[in-house]
Amino acid sequence: MEIVRFVLDFPKERTGKPVVYQLVKDYGLIINILKARITPEEEGRMVIELNGEKNNIESGLNFLAELGISVKALSGKITLNTEECVHCGLCTGVCRTGALSLNSECKITLFAEKCTLCELCVGTCPLRIIKIEF
Amino acid sequence: MGIKKTYEEINEKIKKGEAVVVTAEEMVNIVKDKGVREAAKKVDVVTTGTFSPMCSSGAFLNFGHSDPPIRTTKCLLNGVPAYSGLAAVDCYIGVTEPSEFDENYGGAHVIEDLVAGKRVKLHITSYGTDCYPCKELDTHITLKSINQAFMFNPRNAYQNYNAATNTSSNILYTYMGTLLPKMGNITYSSAGELSPLLKDPLYRTIGIGTRIFLCGAQGYIVWEGTQFNKDMKRDKKTKLPEGPAGTLAVIGNLKHMNREFMRAAKFQKYGITMFIGIGVPIPILDEDLAESTAISNADIFTNIVDYSTGRRERPTIARVSYQELQTGRIKIGNKEIPTAPISSIYKARQIANVLKNWIEEGNFLLSSPVQNLPVEGIFKPLKIQEEIKWKL
Structure with missing residues (x-):
């Protein structure tokens, strides 16, 4: 299997x-x-x-x-521009797999391996700094 | 005898570099450990912070006069219209105003670009008058090249905003972010125990004339904010409002602001807005202020409201504390629902710490309000009158 x-x-x-x-x-x-x-x-x-x-x-x-x-x-790749991120947390509200989450300092952390490339975060991010490329 | 301190005494300590300044988060723990009385004795100032999208924001600009001069009737900044129904070369650029050419660019981006030191294209048209003969001009401006640039935000820093969810079977795109169908998520937009107006709920020290941190500059509270709700029911013990209540109108010099503490934002299928960073210092004049500044996330409750109705009155689904919301998951009935903030706690904390440093270093003195904000009054809705419908 x-x-x-x-x-x-x-x-x-x-x-x-x-x-x-x-x-x-x-x-x-x-x-x-x-x-x-x-x-x-x-x-x-x-x-x-x-x-x-x-x-x-x-x-x-x-x-x-x-x-x-x-x-x-499937060979897509998610990236987050961490330099620009203000850590608002909105992306974590639509991420179902925990690929985007807030750490103990309340900063956004990206675990790319958990991403299923659903792309919901791409439009949700108010700074438009999450990119997914196929 | 209760503990009493005055603004003058605290400012003297600040000037000598002796003031004890802590952030609102630190104050929660100090009061937990030492009690209200000891905390009131020890701590002089508590700093707060918030960093959230605040749509009622913008800036007044004065460009200086061209030769020949122009009396602006329409003005575009990087393609974004700025309100020009003022004197010849004054305008107000609102953060939510979209560009005439690009739906992803708006007033907030113009303000951010100016603060970042970028050149902004200015296009002005006019009907021409005897005293202002010029009818059209194109040029570039920068924050340095213009006379005045001050941020003036009619409504910021909401006291206890609602949290949002969506009970419908469709995805909703709102100013509270993307709300997934069938209560797929909950978003909330306050900094909780760091949020300025939650720490002095009855506005004893936060009023007209209060000096504040505004997007990296020293600014001021100038009025009660628009939509200030004086009529909201309050908790008997904490005095916190049950729903959105107080708001602040604030002002500050755009030329002294820092892009780190402001950011243009685009909410999908909603529009453009701006993250605004605000910090308010609260002097610990007595034990009551020590107590209110130490209100913790466990004691701050907000309503989760359903955004799927499309009506003014939105049903409340549940009432929860910020402690629960900040765990990232709450249970309503048998359903575990993920929660997500809109307001950056990371930035709010950073702002409270910057303000703390300013005060500790003697660079920021506290000002007592010249007038307090109202705590009683009526909150009015708007009635649509179908019978007078405008006919074009």
């Missing part, structure tokens, strides 16, 4: 069709949707975590590729 994260980019014509169901039913994968922005008739993006046997994950990814969905290993 292994756990891996991927970014799926859906072309316009694929956003109307369900795919998660097949990944569960046909390939026995446990799926955690970390982020999804799918609107019918528009290009969509989904960030998922797949948990399952290695060959099942591979087959599942091939199935997605055949549908024209682009699959990329």
Whole structure:
């Protein structure tokens, strides 16, 4: 069993069709949707975590590729400009994983390895100094 | 005999470098350890601090006269309109005013850029008069190149602001930050036991003429702040208001301010505002002030209100202490909800310490209020009159 994260980019014509169901039913994968922005008739993006046997994950990814969905290993990176940060704490209110938290001195600390790249903090930060790049 | 000290006695000690100055956080522990009487005897001044987004803020600027002179009717600073319904080259730049060209830039950014020493582009237009013939001009200004630049904030330093949550199933973007659906989080915006107006709840020493720390400069309280609520119910013992009550109108020289203690901010889908840093010194004139300056986060309660109604009266979900809020997680019913501040405790603490140093070094003397702020009066709402709807 292994756990891996991927970014799926859906072309316009694929956003109307369900795919998660097949990944569960046909390939026995446990799926955690970390982020999804799918609107019918528009290009969509989904960030998922797949948990399952290695060959099942591979087959599942091939199935997605055949549908024209682009699959990329998740390799995003979160950064915080600590020089500029005023430690207001607003980002900690939307961070569900504790990647951004206040330490004992009430300063913001970033634990990048805990970040699931949901991007909620990016718009919430009033100084716009948190960046996520895919 | 109770302990009594005067402003004059405390200022004499400050001038001699003998005053005992502590921050509000330190005072909480001193009173816990030594009791109110000993603390009142020992401590002369308690410093407070807050660093929070405060939308009712801005600055008056005087550019100096051009040749030929102009009587400004419209003025843009880096593309941000500044109010010019004043004399020829005076204006007021408000922090929430957005740029005409960039939704992420506004009045707060102009003020921050000026304080950072940057050049700001000035564009003025006018209809022209016999005495002011010039109709349009473009130039650059800096904080040094203009005559006056003073911050004048009509409403800062709220006494006990509400905390916010969202019971709806949609995400809300507010001035209290991003509120996640179904009470996914709670945000709060006071510095708790460091917050100025929570430490002298009935404004005995905080009034018109009080010298304060304002964004790194020495400033003054000039009036009760706008929306000052004199009508709020207060706790019998601590005298703290149950909800948002007192506010301060403050003034200070922009030319002496420091970007470290102010910062332009953009709240997603809400707009532009500015973090303002304020510190107020409280003289310990007697035991009552020693007691009130030592009110701790455990005794400061605020309402968690639901921002999903879109109405003036927002329902209160729960009442909690700052001690609970600052743990980062509170329980309401069976649900554990993450909490997050909007106000920087780190900066508030820094401000209280800077003010403490100023006083210890004899660079900042205390001033007694020339007039006290009101504690009784009516708080008024606004009624919409549909029948007189403006027809264009």
